[in-house]
Amino acid sequence: MKQVEITPEVIEEHGLTSEEYEYILSIMGRTPTIVELGIFSVMWSEHASYKNSVKLLKTLPKDGPYMLAKAGDENAGVVDIGDGLAICFKIESHNHPSALEPYHGAATGVGGILRDIFTMGARPIAALNSLRFGLPNNFDTRYLIREAVHGISYYGNSFGVPTVGGEIYFEPCYEGNPLVNAMAVGLVKHDKIARSAAKGVGNLVVYVGAKTGRDGIHGTTFASVEISDESASMRSAIQVGDPFYQKLLLEATLEVINAGLVVGIQDMGAAGLTCSSSEMAGKGEVGIEMHTDRIPQREEGMTPYEIMLSESQERMLVIVEPKDYPAVEAVFHKWDLEVVVVGEVIEEQVLRIVHDGVVEAEIPPEYLILGGKAPVYTRETQEPEYFQRLKNTDLSKLDLSQDPAKELLAMLAHHNLCSRAKVYQQYDHMVQIGTVVEPGSDAAVVAIKGTDKAIALCTDCNSRYCYLDPYEGTRAAVAESALNVAVSGAKPLAISNCLNFGNPYKPEIYWGFGQAIKGMGDACRALDTPVTGGNVSLYNENPESAVYPTPVIGMLGLLEDMKLAITQFFKNEGDLIMLVGNQPQDLGASQYLEMRHGMVAGKVPKLDIDAHKRLIDLLQELSSQKLLKSAHDVSDGGLGVALAECLFGNRDLGAMVTLPTLDNPILSLFGEVQSTVIISFKPSDLEAVTQLVQQAKLKHWILGEVTSDGTLKIKDTLELSTQELYSTWRDALQLK
């Protein structure tokens, strides 16, 4: 290979600052080779190093009685669910690839997070996704939505994991920079959890999975420095996924892990071989010598630079004792997958890359990895100008005289509130025959095979709240996710998070990021739900502006008995309907304010986290005593939308309701609140329920009862047939 001269232009094209390059010189004591520069460049990129976020992330609570592997220790957090079983879960972004190539961008996002889970020895049992797009009112955006959904559907369905939940919202700020966050959840026995550290000098470094190609290499760099004659033809920087291949890789990987043949294992996601080899060596405090010429290659003439930086999908690096190699080889051959010894674990703590006998790179891995000596920064912060202004907007003079019936129908047809069935019906949500509560209720509930247990899962983030107040908005996101699993009958255990923000070098953005982390930490500490890990995605901007701060929370909850799962839907005529929680103070930050008055303004509904915790505990108690017929969180759209949603399970039912106050129906119906739920129960259980609610010191109102006349009647306010409400809501989302 031609030696490329390291000029200031080459350094800049690798995204390294002059300070960072000076640091490289001091580490190496010489000018780096181009392969070394490439390795530093990807490992010190925001994506791999978290250099602008890690200091803040370290303030998040990581400990808890259920934690088996903490955030940062492994590819994903591991949470004990009893009986020797554990859940391994994580959420990750694939925003920029999805903006450019939505189908493969979204598909490989799903593939990458699934690989993170089964690398740990866990079989994926559920997937969720959290999506944000611009308004679905033009062809380009609808194309992005359709293709991203197709990509997720293609990958998850073929792979055979049920996609059971998630969210999709539309705001102008996501135009041109959609968010595609994918979450995967796996089940593993405690004694089968695989580790990522390389150990044992003399052990083999084994490459398994698909061949390495030129896909995913940060295209502009290598093309402009003419690294090889071959690379002149620019390839797409977007990886292409193959779920069929990954399904084979899953089965083979779990087979070798369960047979006890694996010392350490790491998947190749972002930064491919570079990241996996340096992290494995760094975590194990050993070195790795790897021969890039032995890597299976999809095309001829690939340079070590390209091989090390490729982000081809469906690949793994495995550390194996030499005596076990024949058995490992046999398993991968059975599944018709590549398996090659590409190097070995060495004592000297160095990542040494050799190509055709020539040493191309030699870097101590501790300087490359997160938690090691890679650079970390604290950025400047500045409260944005809009913050106080929008928060203190006077909402007292709004015209609230609209017809509540018309407004309820308009809200149910709103793109952020209407049915998501056209999306989730494209995802196989029933494979693996354990889906207890299907998409469309507050949280999905998935049975744990071989037990009576089930887990509840959801993702949440009201980014309008986070824009208006990143601290309160993020606290609210954690609180809502906990409530969503609690109304499903589960105890909230732990979260994963995906932090989608703009450019951290803008002080206003970094301020929001810091506020969000603080809010998340405070809420997680109060609710005893530690942060098991997650992902940070910065630079989410379009030419107009940054996206709303969007810290998506993925919540895990546990039900000891799957039969205690609850849905949001009313069940029987005559059941009483009770509202537990709060009454709205104004229309601040609400979806209604945005829809009817075109305003994103006001104060985020106030969250009393102690009352919130009491509400979650109350729901646990009510469900364990089997007192609940249904439970539904009142969130986006307020009480009016939530009441209608309770009716969408059985359209023959209706409800006769009196609002807690008749002062202002629009405010009562569409004002938004925290820590509030609608529950229904048998009339004979009224006393028992009331007693528990009073013990929890929570405000409550009997709203009325479930009827069989298929009509929602709200006294002195509105009367609409359930069928009209339902069809308006069901048919509103247009994707084609």
Place this chain on the structure above:
Amino acid sequence: MRVSVITFPGSNCDIDSRDVFADLGHDSRTIWHKDTDLQNPDLVVLPGGFSYGDYLRSGALARFSPVMKEVISFAKQGGYILGICNGFQVLTEAQLLPGSLLANENLDFICRHQYIRVETGNSPWTHGLDKGRILDIPIAHKKGRYHLDQESLKRLEDNDQVIFRYADEEGRITPEANPNGSVNNIAGICSENRRILGMMPHPERAATKAVVSSDGYEILKAFESYLASGN
């Protein structure tokens, strides 16, 4: 009974199918597609999934798997075979059942609950079930639009080989109740000897204590009672 579920590379409902029969107390196992011993089954199940990644055409490559030679000879000897979803596609590709499965009319993958109507009690799979019985059996496919030329279709209908049709809650066979555009709302058919059933809906997804519908038990139990009755 002894149940052998075939695992093709890319099958993803093989374990589900195996477990559902095992839960009912049957001796149920998976057979790797490179194996050639079906292990003396009473029933062979071709499960759902994406065998060979759906490359070329759904089911088109799976029919060339080594194990399929055995499955075909098992069929020729009058063996019982259940093909679900991708398994139905493999059965048509292997010409053990007539017709083919095309892309859904709306071109999207569709996963949802679906009512199907029992069209005849004259099959091992609907033995003892009333004609007209409505079952909630989930569907999950992108290529489930059953297609057959007019002449063959007439023969299929005349021979009473249509076992299930897509229907609405009331059992009406309407275009609105047809999720994928299948001809005559056909959801499942049997072979001329009635021993091979291919169906797009997933009965194994409605036959565990965890899931929402339990109507899949009706089909599995019909088959059990048929075998028990010594037919």
